Amino acid sequence: MNQLSTKPEVLLGKSLEELTSWIEAQGQPAYRGKQLYQWLYQKGARSLNEITVFPKTFRESVAQQAIGRSQIHYCSTAPDETRKYLLKLHDGLIVEAVGIPTDKRLTVCVSSQVGCPMACDFCATGKGGFERNLKAYEIVDQVLTVQEDFGQRVSNVVFMGMGEPLINIEEVVSAVKSLNSDVGIGQRSLTISTVGIKGKIRELGQHKLQVTFAVSLHASNQNLRETLIPSAQHYSLESLLEECREYVQITGRRVTFEYILLSGVNDLPQHAEELVQHLRGFQTHVNLIPYNPISEVDYQRPSKQRINQFKGILQQQKIAVSVRYSRGLEANAACGQLRVSQQQASQQQLSQQRA
Template structure:
């Protein structure tokens, strides 16, 4: 991939974080500081395999250098909060160097450990059903801040991460350079196969085509959530500027260029987009596609009154697609009792912090403005 490999620091005047750098870049970095080249491999191993968070952690380095070296930023976050579900899913709020909070989720099974990573602090897409979209947008995540999420979950679970999905907070293709760099790092440095990674997008004009040029082995998951343009505009404001037909045309280009099957995400909202006629519309759009449909029963949030369909409606939608020869599966959310919907935990903790630090006299007057920020 022709992308910048090392991430840039969030603010000017601070050291560039080492996390996200390749072996070649780390070797050049230690040599610039008067150290032999083999120290680069040592730094690489301690950074990506042993979870070093500072130069002082790397005990194979000379003590004098560790004590006297210039300030070095390894680019690691701290765990601000954990929510643990009975099924073993753990949702983390990670505090970044600038104090912002992002969510990441560790989802274990007996055979794999999947991490759902965020790509932005908040999200500018403002999808009507999404807790993150209700919270607004602050900034893109840097490469090291994305990679750090995977390493943090790996350390917390004390087992190797096998799969990564870019389905957390934010729209990955609005942060495409840092997402591509993170994919490179997770594959080449952390050791996760590209075929075990998925990038999810609601669709940004031209970005799927741009992603196709890199011919990644990662899976592209396109969030449709509606079977027609009118319904999609209601749920996804950006659909007004990027019609469904244009999005699907770009998806067809992606398949032609990469030869890779697409996944289509479809959030099932009771009585809104889960009727048999919606399944029929969806099937017509996807006919001839090399694709697979993931149906996701909605996980309700407090900000809107959309509801999760019952099992009978879900099964009826599945049958309607299968009868039209569309490959389909149902993806049930893990950790439903730990604010599992993207953005819920961050919003709830932000509210908690707001009330903890507000005086009783100002809380009522300030609540609406706080809600608008969340």
């Protein structure tokens, strides 16, 4: 039997063919590749020792082989049953995932990075710093972890957690393909959300995925966007929208624009009218998201009257629009909030111990 290398491969995220090749490299018959595949993706095995259909001697020989599963470090549950997870990775870093249940489906909001380098002014994740990109298997693991904890099959996945997916595009695309082929979630039930990285929208389009593609716009003009999203200084609103139009041409799929409404900042009638000018004749949909306040900044959520007024202006101009309210507010479910709050609690506890 072949010996494992000193730096063993991680098995999660591999296809049936890749797992079969790995099994054969261990001196086992090819049919065990399918068994391994089923135990990883259907039964959620966290170690090879759990795979009882394998001979005991083989399980013992590969006991140190990395599956690629995280540990639940912390979980909070909101009254609406939304669950927010902090997951501890193999290197001790913490990443967030959210399980959002409804009567008919379970949506998982996954992270693509540990932290985020984009530093959007209204976002808690950017306040917590950036550590590294996630590997595809670490993204797939988030979905499997939430699925196991709920005891319910995941129907939808949104890349709207910590991080900027298009900075980590190779691993994100690999995760999408694994979630589709291995976990069994249709590509049209997967959403990739980006703040906009120059050239990367076009690159994503070239993959010809059938995912829902969402762009975090959050502003109706360049000056305002630069205030809210520092990276916009290097990528004009006009260039972003042009690349989005190219995406539609390449894929034949519309673009969803996410627009967080900040009271008195970007929610005035003139902002809605500016947005109309940009999107008229565009194959798109606008998601208006009333702001979920965080302690680090003073932005506030607009009134329902202001939200409806903004929505009405878009509707009058035949712009497809809907309002999406955040779930799990009591669970610190906005992007990065729980991780930041836990970091602050840990720092406070450490300070008290030193005092």
